[in-house]
Amino acid sequence: MARKIGSRYTAHQILGRGSAGTVWLGEGPDGPVAVKMLREDLASDQELVGRFVQERTALLSLDHPRVVGVHDLVVDGNDLALVMDLVRGTDLRTRLDRERRLAPEAAVAIAADVAEALAAAHAAQIVHRDVKPENILLDMQGPLGPGGAHPALLTDFGVAKLIDTPRRTRASKVVGTPDYLAPEIIEGLPPRAAVDIYALATVLYELLAGFTPFGGGHPGAILRRHVTETVVPLPGIPDELWQLLVQCLAKAPASRLRATEMAARLRELQPLLAGMAPLDVDEPDADPAPDEPEAAAEPEQEPAPRRGAVPLVPGPASADSNRDTHTSMRVPAPDELAGGARGTARAPRTPGAPRPGSARNRASARRRRITLGVAGAVLVLAVGGGIWAAGSSGSDDGPPADNNNSAPAHP
Secondary structure, eight states: OOEEETTTEEEEEEEEEBSSEEEEEEEETTEEEEEEEEOHHHHTOHHHHHHHHHHHHHHHHOOOTTBOOEEEEEEETTEEEEEEOOOSEEEHHHHHHHHSSOOHHHHHHHHHHHHHHHHHHHHTTOOOOOOSGGGEEEETTSOOOGGGOOOEEEOOTTHHHHHOOTTTSOTTEEEEOGGGOOHHHHTTOOOOTHHHHHHHHHHHHHHHHSSOSSOSBOHHHHHHHHHHOBOOOOTTSOHHHHHHHHHHTOSSGGGSOOHHHHHHHHHHHGGGGTTOOOOOOOOOOOBOOTTOOOOOOOSOOOOOOOOOSOOOSOSOOOTTOOBOOSEEEEOOOHHHHHHTOOSBOOOOOOTTOOOTTSHHHHHHHHHHHHHHHHHHHHHHHHHHHHHHHHHTOOOTTSOOOOHHHHSOOOO
16 A cells, blocks of 8 residues: 655555564655655654755765665654665675675675775765664675675665664663674773674675674673684685684774774785685584573474574564664673683584584483493493302312302392
């Protein structure tokens, strides 16, 4: 059913939903557009609407081939909408869900596109604050790049900043998706351009490995790892690419590359990666949630399907609502962050091996204990039987055996 958006646009059908709003396929004076309708509770917040209007000029001025451009901002009654370029394709999360990981050449090409988008944004003093696969669109109608990668475009600029208002999030809250949050955000520092570099390096790691470097398990554990642990190496990639990842995932924001530097370095690395197959590594073991009860260690279980970013929006997700973004969470206390330091992030797990702490692992451990116990009992009986046999087979001219001590005990 068609829906009027202001006086110039018409929304025809829903393309997708996220925690910040709903994206519609729309029509405007110049042709098809994408219309992002923000949630009703956001649209009814007059302070947020005012901030949105203040940011309008910056959002409209961000013009770059790797950025999903904003054409208009519509404030009409209870409607608060961004009218954007319509990209004919899918988002990077959908491709990851389908392929799990990409060939290094394609992964680096996509990351270089996004780095160029961030360079343009940072030059305009705009920090994205929520770089992740859900906010990276792949233009299926664009020309194929290195490794067969479709052109990548970055979207949703400014939305996280607008939603992160003092009234909506106290000092003890942070806004974002835990897998991609830079350590300084978790520690309560104001987000600068370097947080986007950290998030993009996390996305690149995920494209290569099939999992994020600090993700998995309870959100609190993820936040702690960002602050306290170093990234585990990925086998099979050139050292130059690994050094770039390490630098862009540095805990200190000043140690990271700038967006222009990251884009240039990634473009330089592309020839080294031509023809490389996707990496063969398995997802590492996740930390259990705090105070999580142990499950019964009965039958072996199939491994859980690969997760993307940890969802923080409670309640069941509908079929088209898997694009959660800009959600609030509590900042861990200093003792919580310090308590989990283990030096290096979780190493990738050997393919097929059970996860420590899982039901399958506990069942395997219990079987080993039972096997060792039975083997020990058999050994004791065997040794005891040998001693009795030696004591009851004396020579004819020797003293008779002590019958009170030589008979074996009955089971």
